[in-house]
Amino acid sequence: xxxxxxxxxxxxxxxxxxxxxxxxxxxxxxxxxxxxxxxxxxxxxxxxxxxxxxxxxxxxxxx
Amino acid sequence: xxxxxxxxxxxxxxxxxxxxxxxxxxxxxxxxxxxxxxxxxxxxxxxxxxxxxxxxxxxxxxxxxxxxxxxxxxxxxxxxxxxxxxxxxxxxxxxxxxxxxxxxxxxxxxxxxxxxxxxxxxxxxxxxxxxxxxxxxxxxxxxxxxxxxxxxxxxxxxxxxxxxxxxxxxxxxxxxxxxxxxxxxxxxxxxxxxxxxxxxxxxxxxxxxxxxxxxxxxxxxxxxxxxxxxxxxxxxxxxxxxxxxxxxxxxxxxxxxxxxxxxxxxxxxxxxxxxxxxxxxxxxxxxxxxxxxxxxxxxxxxxxxxxxxxxxxxxxxxxxxxxxxxxxxxxxxxxxxxxxxxxxxxxxxxxxxxxxxxxxxxxxxxxxxxxxxxxxxxxxxxxxx
Numbered sequence: 001x002x003x004x005x006x007x008x009x010x011x012x013x014x015x016x017x018x019x020x021x022x023x024x025x026x027x028x029x030x031x032x033x034x035x036x037x038x039x040x041x042x043x044x045x046x047x048x049x050x051x052x053x054x055x056x057x058x059x060x061x062x063x
Numbered sequence: 064x065x066x067x068x069x070x071x072x073x074x075x076x077x078x079x080x081x082x083x084x085x086x087x088x089x090x091x092x093x094x095x096x097x098x099x100x101x102x103x104x105x106x107x108x109x110x111x112x113x114x115x116x117x118x119x120x121x122x123x124x125x126x127x128x129x130x131x132x133x134x135x136x137x138x139x140x141x142x143x144x145x146x147x148x149x150x151x152x153x154x155x156x157x158x159x160x161x162x163x164x165x166x167x168x169x170x171x172x173x174x175x176x177x178x179x180x181x182x183x184x185x186x187x188x189x190x191x192x193x194x195x196x197x198x199x200x201x202x203x204x205x206x207x208x209x210x211x212x213x214x215x216x217x218x219x220x221x222x223x224x225x226x227x228x229x230x231x232x233x234x235x236x237x238x239x240x241x242x243x244x245x246x247x248x249x250x251x252x253x254x255x256x257x258x259x260x261x262x263x264x265x266x267x268x269x270x271x272x273x274x275x276x277x278x279x280x281x282x283x284x285x286x287x288x289x290x291x292x293x294x295x296x297x298x299x300x301x302x303x304x305x306x307x308x309x310x311x312x313x314x315x316x317x318x319x320x321x322x323x324x325x326x327x328x329x330x331x332x333x334x335x336x337x338x339x340x341x342x343x344x345x346x347x348x349x350x351x352x353x354x355x356x357x358x359x360x361x362x363x364x365x366x367x368x369x370x371x372x373x374x375x376x377x378x379x380x381x382x383x384x385x386x387x388x389x390x391x392x393x394x395x396x397x398x399x400x401x402x403x404x405x406x407x408x409x410x411x412x413x414x415x416x417x418x419x420x421x422x423x424x425x426x427x428x429x430x431x432x433x434x435x436x437x438x439x440x441x442x443x444x445x446x447x448x
Contacts, residue, residue: 009113011379013386014431015351030428049083052127053076055108055347061127 001039002062003047005032009058016059020050024059032058066162066362067092070151072141073166074098076106077329077350079126081164082133084358094133095160097153099140102187103128108347110190111214112379116222117194121187141167144305149324152301162361165302165313165327166354169295169345174206175267182273182290184215196288201225204286206265206276208234208258210378212292213251217380220254227284229259229276238378239385240393240413243423246404250381259284267291295345297331312343317369319357326357334370348375373435388434389413389421402427412437 003023012030016023022043027033039047051059069085069092071078082094098104105124113119129135136155143152150157171183184193193215197203203219205212208230219226228234228251235244248258265276267289275285297312307321308314312333319326319334329350336342344353352372359367377386393413400416402409408427412419422437 011377011384012428012430013348013375013377015348018432026430026432028428030430045087048127049087052079052083053351054126055076055106057106057109057124057126059127 001041001044001047002037003034003039003051004060004062005034006058006060007031009056011056011058013055015053015055016050019053020046023047024050066090068160069094069162069164069361070158070160071096071164071166072151073164073168073329073331074100074104074135074137075166075168075329075350076104076126076347077166077168077331077354078164079104079129080351080354081166081326081328081358082129084355085362086130086132088359088362090362095158096129096133096135097139097141097151097158098135098137100186101138103135103137105187106347107185110184110187111211112218114187114190115184115194115197115215115218117198124187141301144302144307146306146322146325161324163325164354164357164361165307165321165325165331166329166350167298167301167331169297169330169343171291172294172296174264174291174293175273176270178270179267179273180271181267182288184211184290184292185295193290197222197224200287202286202288203227204229204275204284204289205292206230206267206289207292207294209238209292209294210235210380212290213247213380214378215290215292216251216256217254220251220256220381225286226255227257227259227286229261229265229278229284231260231262231264233260234258237392239387239391239423240395240397240421242397242404243385243411243425246425247381247383247385250383254381256381295330297333297343299331310341312341314341315357318360318365318367319353319370320360323364324361326361328353328357332357344372346376348373374438375431375435383426385423385425386427386429386431386434387421387423388431388438389419393421393423397423401429 010032171185175181202225261278263279267273273289313327330345356370397411398416400410411423413421
């Protein structure tokens with residue numbers, strides 16, 4: 001599984017990182033950064049959960 | 064009792080988060096979601112910004128889809144509830160539950176008459192219609208200067224419209240405190256927005272499409288497009304007479320419960336804030352957080368943790384990015400922790416920086432997680448009096 005993060009759309013609310021800190025973090029400008037190019041299988045559910053709470057729909061889970 | 068059938072009524076982020084939490088907590092029974100929306104769960108946050116500006120389409124606001132093992136019914140409003148029989152009434156027939164999540168949210172409050180087709184912004188359909196209206200309008204009058212009204216004004220200015228905001232008090236004062244509100248208004252005014260304060264409120268004039276407003280002293284304001292952004296009303300009509308306690312929303316306990324088998328979360332839920340007052344908190348963050356606690360309470364009862372909100376909220380308008388933690392309406396002068404109030408990034412705290420009740424970052428890159436840690440832990444919610 002891969003996640004696509006639209007960094008232009010990200011507003012830095014950090015809800016993704018609250019839910020799934022193993023998958024998402026915010027950089028020094030409070031913009032989302034992905035910790036993995038390929039999400040490990042055991043983190044797939046958390047990656048999906050983190051994507052789902054993004055208020056600006058900046059995160060897309062790709063199969 | 065072991066739950067086998069959970070019904071979630073609602074189709075937005077609180078409903079989606081409740082479903083997600085149930086599955087994360089290893090609930091393996093059936094989940095049925097009843098939504099009156101035409102779209103699968105989407106975020107309303109971009110409606111006043113990217114959608115209104117024409118930059119974002121439906122596929123840009125729809126949230127990551129629910130898993131296959133959830134039964135999602137769109138265009139299916141709940142019309143009634145029988146607590147004894149444990150059924151939700153819908154136009155397609157009754158739906159049985161042994162656990163119920165009420166997440167029917169709220170709708171736009173309206174101030175017009177039934178003859179007026181008042182423009183509001185709450186749903187995807189509203190956003191699409193308003194985007195089209197905005198395309199042909201030269202002047203826009205926004206009634207209501209809260210976050211939504213000001214965000215609509217910001218987008219309209221960005222599109223080159225002549226924009227006026229009218230409200231009963233100085234816009235944003237009661238949300239951001241007078242200091243930051245004045246700063247945001249001055250930025251808005253430099254962008255071309257006119258503010259009119261009409262004590263006592265306004266009346267919409269023109270029918271069927273409103274063409275302006277009239278103030279209590281008879282002054283009239285006119286515009287090609289009039290938009291009302293005057294708050295929201297919880298969707299509880301389907302629960303009237305059901306026995307579910309209603310008081311400005313669905314009244315829940317400190318674990319988001321109405322009863323052992325019924326929980327509520329999001330814009331529809333009303334909870335005691337600890338000082339006896341019952342409060343509804345219609346924000347994205349509250350919907351997400353409350354839905355998690357509500358789902359756990361449905362599964363684990365008294366063993367589930369009591370709700371502890373982070374009280375994080377934000378607004379983006381006129382190029383300003385405002386993030387805050389703590390109750391709305393900070394009082395008095397803030398302590399300046401970084402930057403300066405004259406412009407540029409600034410980090411503020413009320414009443415002081417040592418033990419703040421509220422912190423606010425304006426164009427400041429402090430991550431929300433750190434803002435949350437800066438604020439005194441909120442008191443746990445108390446049971447309704």
